[in-house]
Amino acid sequence: MLLEGKAWRYGRDINTDVIIPARYLSSTDEAELGSHCLEDLDPDFITAMEAGDIIVAGENFGSGSSREHASLAIKGCGVSCVIASSFARIFYRNAINVGLPILECPEAVAHIETGHELKVDLEKGMIEDTTTGASFQATPFPGFMREIINLGGLVEYVRERLHDRS
Amino acid sequence: MGNTITEKILACHCGRDAVSPGEFIDAGVDLALGNDITAPLAMEAFRGMGAERVFDPARVVLVPDHFTPARNIEAAENCAAIREFVREQGLEVYFEVGRLGIEHVLLPEQGLVLPGDLVVGADSHTCTYGALGAFSTGVGSTDLAMAMALGEVWLSVPESMKLVYHGEMDPWVGGKDLILHTIGRIGVDGAHFRAMEFHGEAIDALSMDGRFAMANMAVEAGAKNGIFHVDEVTREWLKGRSDKDYQVLESDPDAEYVKVLEFDVGGLEPQVAFPHLPSNVRPVSEAREVELDQVVIGSCTNGRLEDMETAAMIMAGREVHPDVRVIILPGTPEIVKEMVRRGWMENFLEAGAAVSTPTCGPCLGGHMGVLAAGERALSTTNRNFVGRMGHSEGEVYLSGPAVAAASALTGRISHPREVMGE
Numbered sequence: 001m002l003l004e005g006k007a008w009r010y011g012r013d014i015n016t017d018v019i020i021p022a023r024y025l026s027s028t029d030e031a032e033l034g035s036h037c038l039e040d041l042d043p044d045f046i047t048a049m050e051a052g053d054i055i056v057a058g059e060n061f062g063s064g065s066s067r068e069h070a071s072l073a074i075k076g077c078g079v080s081c082v083i084a085s086s087f088a089r090i091f092y093r094n095a096i097n098v099g100l101p102i103l104e105c106p107e108a109v110a111h112i113e114t115g116h117e118l119k120v121d122l123e124k125g126m127i128e129d130t131t132t133g134a135s136f137q138a139t140p141f142p143g144f145m146r147e148i149i150n151l152g153g154l155v156e157y158v159r160e161r162l163h164d165r166s
Numbered sequence: 167m168g169n170t171i172t173e174k175i176l177a178c179h180c181g182r183d184a185v186s187p188g189e190f191i192d193a194g195v196d197l198a199l200g201n202d203i204t205a206p207l208a209m210e211a212f213r214g215m216g217a218e219r220v221f222d223p224a225r226v227v228l229v230p231d232h233f234t235p236a237r238n239i240e241a242a243e244n245c246a247a248i249r250e251f252v253r254e255q256g257l258e259v260y261f262e263v264g265r266l267g268i269e270h271v272l273l274p275e276q277g278l279v280l281p282g283d284l285v286v287g288a289d290s291h292t293c294t295y296g297a298l299g300a301f302s303t304g305v306g307s308t309d310l311a312m313a314m315a316l317g318e319v320w321l322s323v324p325e326s327m328k329l330v331y332h333g334e335m336d337p338w339v340g341g342k343d344l345i346l347h348t349i350g351r352i353g354v355d356g357a358h359f360r361a362m363e364f365h366g367e368a369i370d371a372l373s374m375d376g377r378f379a380m381a382n383m384a385v386e387a388g389a390k391n392g393i394f395h396v397d398e399v400t401r402e403w404l405k406g407r408s409d410k411d412y413q414v415l416e417s418d419p420d421a422e423y424v425k426v427l428e429f430d431v432g433g434l435e436p437q438v439a440f441p442h443l444p445s446n447v448r449p450v451s452e453a454r455e456v457e458l459d460q461v462v463i464g465s466c467t468n469g470r471l472e473d474m475e476t477a478a479m480i481m482a483g484r485e486v487h488p489d490v491r492v493i494i495l496p497g498t499p500e501i502v503k504e505m506v507r508r509g510w511m512e513n514f515l516e517a518g519a520a521v522s523t524p525t526c527g528p529c530l531g532g533h534m535g536v537l538a539a540g541e542r543a544l545s546t547t548n549r550n551f552v553g554r555m556g557h558s559e560g561e562v563y564l565s566g567p568a569v570a571a572a573s574a575l576t577g578r579i580s581h582p583r584e585v586m587g588e
């Protein structure tokens with residue numbers, strides 16, 4: 001899949017409490033959660049971002065709470081992909097499980113700035129900064145995770161397993 | 167080459183003799199946990215998977231502890247949906263408001279987690295049960311749905327870090343101070359995806375409640391799990407809690423660690439984490455004069471019996487500072503009953519503190535004491551991120567219960583010695 005969008009560059013340790021604050025966690029609706037995405041960190045993000053835009057952040061993105069609402073909020077507001085230097089463990093699982101595209105690529109993060117236009121080839125893990133012309137290769141996913149990603153998430157993976165059992 | 171306790175527990179749960187770091191496994195779970203925030207999404211995913219029945223109604227536990235007693239209509243609806251799922255699936259263990267506690271205090275207390283178990287919970291602080299020599303880790307709601315449907319979870323086997331604590335600790339220093347000090351040293355991703363294995367004579371001397379507080383915050387260093395070995399302290403604590411046998415596993419002497427860190431905690435002062443990261447840690451002597459609007463004592467980190475005792479002893483016969491609101495958040499109803507029996511409840515109430523029913527409440531800015539803009543709290547909880555306890559312009563400092571109780575009396579961050587006149 002090819003993605004194109006504008007970069008929103010943030011720092012390290014962006015935690016799930018600022019991705020989607022607890023006051024909104026009584027909802028499970030992607031669009032509703034998406035309308036509050038990152039509002040405690042950057043109130044302008046949600047008003048100025050456009051569908052397809054890409055979050056680019058430093059180390060340990062998604063640290064903190066296990067709330068899958070964080071992945072849903074990012075998907076729900078229309079972000080097409082998150083690129084980070086590294087991801088916190090549970091967020092990493094959640095993103096793969098719910099089909100939110102993520103890429104780990106410290107070199108790209110060091111280069112990209114807010115507003116740069118990006119092109120991402122998810123299968124190849126290629127990130128191109130079309131504003132500067134630079135391109136980067138993200139860390140490939142281990143085989144088992146690629147299987148879940150290719151199925152579109154963990155729900156399908158388990159559905160197949162349940163089907164095989166019956 | 168030997169194996170660590172974490173590797174051994176994982177191997178036992180995927181029917182293998184041994185596993186190595188980096189391998190992906192489908193592991194069987196002994197218990198799958200969800201709460202009122204994460205279970206609704208898990209129930210949706212469970213149905214989406216085409217699952218009809220949970221793998222074992224005795225091994226799925228849903229604990230609605232976050233926004234309960236229901237803080238608003240949406241929270242009430244989520245709890246109602248959980249109650250319906252519990253009935254429909256015939257889940258054998260369920261706690262209703264009045265018997266409900268904070269999940270990570272409640273499950274061990276009720277004997278639902280034992281050494282050698284593999285537990286996954288859709289709550290990041292599920293790592294708490296490592297204090298008992300179990301492998302336990304936080305996962306997301308869709309993972310929980312898979313665990314409910316298949317009784318399995320996918321995991322990659324973590325590398326292990328060995329953390330060794332030497333020396334005899336000051337009486338005012340506890341497990342919370344050790345873990346804050348550790349996170350201060352290694353950072354919020356210092357144990358990224360790894361197992362943190364705790365050792366040393368200071369750990370041997372630590373109570374179970376102190377060990378729970380440490381394991382609880384392993385996730386604040388980015389770890390997959392935190393784990394302790396079973397000893398006499400563990401065995402004594404477990405007595406009478408469960409009829410089931412449990413499996414005691416140990417790391418081999420030649421087990422492989424990616425890192426070994428040594429700490430001399432003999433002269434360690436009580437620790438305080440400054441806003442807005444749990445790694446922003448300084449000794450309490452460098453935190454004095456920070457004035458407070460609110461003090462929270464409790465939660466899944468420090469809402470256990472020993473924490474309540476420490477706070478109650480410090481507050482006995484003394485008065486909360488007139489500018490401070492104190493909220494006591496005991497972990498379970500059993501703890502509340504003990505607080506009444508032992509007279510601690512009276513200490514708190516006479517001092518001018520508010521005692522809450524067990525709930526997560528303000529810990530995650532849910533209810534029961536959220537902060538306004540510009541307000542500052544000292545809390546015995548585990549996170550001090552921007553907006554964690556309410557307004558994004560509020561500030562949260564973290565400490566253990568002794569510093570929190572003393573600070574409640576003085577109105578600013580204080581060493582307990584200051585009020586105990588030692």
Ligand code: SF4
Binds near residue numbers: 232270466526
């Ligand atoms: S007390 Fe706080 S950290 Fe613990 S489970 Fe509840 S919200 Fe999470």
